[in-house]
Amino acid sequence: xxQLPLLTVSDLRTYFYTGAGxxxxxxxxxxxxxxxxxxxIVGESGCGKSVTAxxxxxxxxxxxxIEPGSRILFEGQDLLTLDxxxxxxxxxxxxxxIFQEPMTALNPVFTVGDQIAEVARVHASxxxxxxxxxxVEMLTLVGIPAPAERASQYPHQLSGGMRQRVLIAMAxxxxxxxxxxxxxxTALDVTIQAQILELLADLQQRLGTSIAxxxxxLGVIAEVASRVVVMYGGEVVEEARVETLFAxxxxxYTEGLxxxxxxxxxxxxxxxxxxxNVPPPxxxxxxxxxxxxxxxxxxxxxxxxxxxxxIGAGHVSRCHLADEPERRTPKRTAATATATAVSVxxxxx
Amino acid sequence: MTDVAAVRDxxxxxxxxxxxxxxxxxxxxxxxxxxxxxRDGGxxxxxxxxxxxxxxxxxxxIVGESGCGKTTLGxxILRLIEPTxxxxxxxxxxVRALDASSLRRLRRRVQIIFQDPFSSLNPRMTVGxxxxxxxTIHRLAAxxxxxxxxxxxxxxxxxxxxxxxRYPHEFSGGQRQRIGIARALAVEPELIVCDEPVxxxxxxxxxxxxxxxQDLQRDRNLTYLFIAHDLSVVEHIATRVAVMYLGxxxxxxxxxxxxxxxxxxxxxxxxxxxxxxxxxxxxxRIVLTxxxxxxxxxxxxxxxxxxxxxxxxxxxCTAIVPPLEEKAPAHWAACIKQPPTTVPWHAQQQAGxxxxxxxxxxxxxITHGLTS
Numbered sequence: 022x023x024q025l026p027l028l029t030v031s032d033l034r035t036y037f038y039t040g041a042g043x044x045x046x047x048x049x050x051x052x053x054x055x056x057x058x059x060x061x062i063v064g065e066s067g068c069g070k071s072v073t074a075x076x077x078x079x080x081x082x083x084x085x086x087i088e089p090g091s092r093i094l095f096e097g098q099d100l101l102t103l104d105x106x107x108x109x110x111x112x113x114x115x116x117x118x119i120f121q122e123p124m125t126a127l128n129p130v131f132t133v134g135d136q137i138a139e140v141a142r143v144h145a146s147x148x149x150x151x152x153x154x155x156x157v158e159m160l161t162l163v164g165i166p167a168p169a170e171r172a173s174q175y176p177h178q179l180s181g182g183m184r185q186r187v188l189i190a191m192a193x194x195x196x197x198x199x200x201x202x203x204x205x206x207t208a209l210d211v212t213i214q215a216q217i218l219e220l221l222a223d224l225q226q227r228l229g230t231s232i233a234x235x236x237x238x239l240g241v242i243a244e245v246a247s248r249v250v251v252m253y254g255g256e257v258v259e260e261a262r263v264e265t266l267f268a269x270x271x272x273x274y275t276e277g278l279x280x281x282x283x284x285x286x287x288x289x290x291x292x293x294x295x296x297x298n299v300p301p302p303x304x305x306x307x308x309x310x311x312x313x314x315x316x317x318x319x320x321x322x323x324x325x326x327x328x329x330x331x332i333g334a335g336h337v338s339r340c341h342l343a344d345e346p347e348r349r350t351p352k353r354t355a356a357t358a359t360a361t362a363v364s365v366x367x368x369x370x
Numbered sequence: 371m372t373d374v375a376a377v378r379d380x381x382x383x384x385x386x387x388x389x390x391x392x393x394x395x396x397x398x399x400x401x402x403x404x405x406x407x408x409r410d411g412g413x414x415x416x417x418x419x420x421x422x423x424x425x426x427x428x429x430x431x432i433v434g435e436s437g438c439g440k441t442t443l444g445x446x447i448l449r450l451i452e453p454t455x456x457x458x459x460x461x462x463x464x465v466r467a468l469d470a471s472s473l474r475r476l477r478r479r480v481q482i483i484f485q486d487p488f489s490s491l492n493p494r495m496t497v498g499x500x501x502x503x504x505x506t507i508h509r510l511a512a513x514x515x516x517x518x519x520x521x522x523x524x525x526x527x528x529x530x531x532x533x534x535x536r537y538p539h540e541f542s543g544g545q546r547q548r549i550g551i552a553r554a555l556a557v558e559p560e561l562i563v564c565d566e567p568v569x570x571x572x573x574x575x576x577x578x579x580x581x582x583x584q585d586l587q588r589d590r591n592l593t594y595l596f597i598a599h600d601l602s603v604v605e606h607i608a609t610r611v612a613v614m615y616l617g618x619x620x621x622x623x624x625x626x627x628x629x630x631x632x633x634x635x636x637x638x639x640x641x642x643x644x645x646x647x648x649x650x651x652x653x654x655r656i657v658l659t660x661x662x663x664x665x666x667x668x669x670x671x672x673x674x675x676x677x678x679x680x681x682x683x684x685x686x687c688t689a690i691v692p693p694l695e696e697k698a699p700a701h702w703a704a705c706i707k708q709p710p711t712t713v714p715w716h717a718q719q720q721a722g723x724x725x726x727x728x729x730x731x732x733x734x735x736i737t738h739g740l741t742s
Contacts, residue, residue, distance in 0.1 A: 065574060211599070244649075267650075283577075286630075294581060
């Protein structure tokens, strides 16, 4: 930890000014990523994880806005103060992004080789010929068989797994320092997901790239990440090393997520549930944003917005239980109860 | 199919009662039309000779990857898609022989819950009207009686009765899936085909819906055909599980047996590929090469042979179609290299076999060192 982190996000706030009110999608998020490390960012729909990723690359469009006071330090410069040309030099060059949906992220009317070569032509001003050979080289790197022929094909001629490899190839062209992967395997079948995760791990080992892996799947997190940030309601609610997070989750939301997952080979009678639904970003609850769904919540949780408490080395949690640990008993009785009517929490979303 | 005797009757858990649903040799081939005049371009064999039985009160899980035919199979059973050939019997009724009005009567007893809670509910109908529609069509209730039933159903699936006057867009994914469940329950079906009912939902909400489905099954003695790609969800909810690959069932066993000792190498690889939410688990894993082949042009012999990691794989696998046969009591699998097999060794040799069948069970890769 002597070295400066590659990326430091501090107090990031991204708000959307909609007709229905201000959606505070990302609301004071801070974390950092060290060189060569894989940080997992986990959370459910609407927790702000994708907006965080888009904010880092300044891909937020109106009515969204990154609020003043937010800072994103990358390789010593604040990305939020760069002009348009400046951020374009970072995007796709020093920081690359892999999107979830490999069909829509590729242009259907250009060959995959052209699309990969374009990156080299834009960022490295490579000649058409050099860019093409770089594209073929990248396709080889990501394990696409017959790369020279594949480069001349169009996205629809490739399977989902192949397309995701093409996106990874495109991200790697400029040998970026950081890859932001937003649910890169969610649209893929499980055997193809295993191939892609293996590829990412292998590439990282060879190239030393940092990866921010954004996913809702704790299984994927356990496979690839060394450190994890758990997001809920536009905030970081827990951060820890991956082993700590799975063995000793502190925040009741993390605990609930881990219990709610059915696991292969560990059949249980009944799944624990987190009751209710994620509240809309236009109306986060006061105090703790998870309190409506929390088995332990008491009056302090409504009154006082919890800070990130220090739990252990590199382990923080946004829960007052850190201050009053005796309240953790009785253990999760409310959440594991057999009630079926769980639609609490204020009605339709 | 080389061995009809072993294929005919994949066993079920309760041998005494007749099955509620019985499917035999079901196929669905979608023709491919080429060019302006629709020349015959062959066909996609989406479902290719599937036989299974589901007992009353049971949950049969169907797992497989995209394009394996699991959704087509579910829709063929309700005749939302007309099968190409094969038999479907529901409670003794020959489903394929029914005319339109008898089919409508059958659909009161067999319902379906769809994957996407956003596109499967009519956005212009209120929740009440959506749930009520089935009651009206099947003349089960009308007027104030129907209103009362709708409120009851919403309450039963964990929604507030006053939501009946709202529209689907006002609800979250989990709540919409509850509306879909209420709609299916309205006509008091006996069998519900659940087609990926939780795969569009977040983990915390997914657990709520799974628990709801289990409670309803217990209270109403429902039978489920539960189609999903998520192996952990299927293990949790299913009594027995069928694994599909390229339109065929390649393994069928009780949930406990299938997950403890998968026999078909494809099932082994599938289980091995599931990410384990435990960072201390061993990273050993079977990673299959390549993609699932096109069902328009499936490989010869065993459809899995181009990707199969079984060390005994040889030329015979490319020539002999492996029958779905009973490898252990009530445990069916289609692989001529996993003994015992009804395909005799001399027949395998004639087809070019060089490796005698030998049991292959890479447990470490399947359980990730989590053996309990």
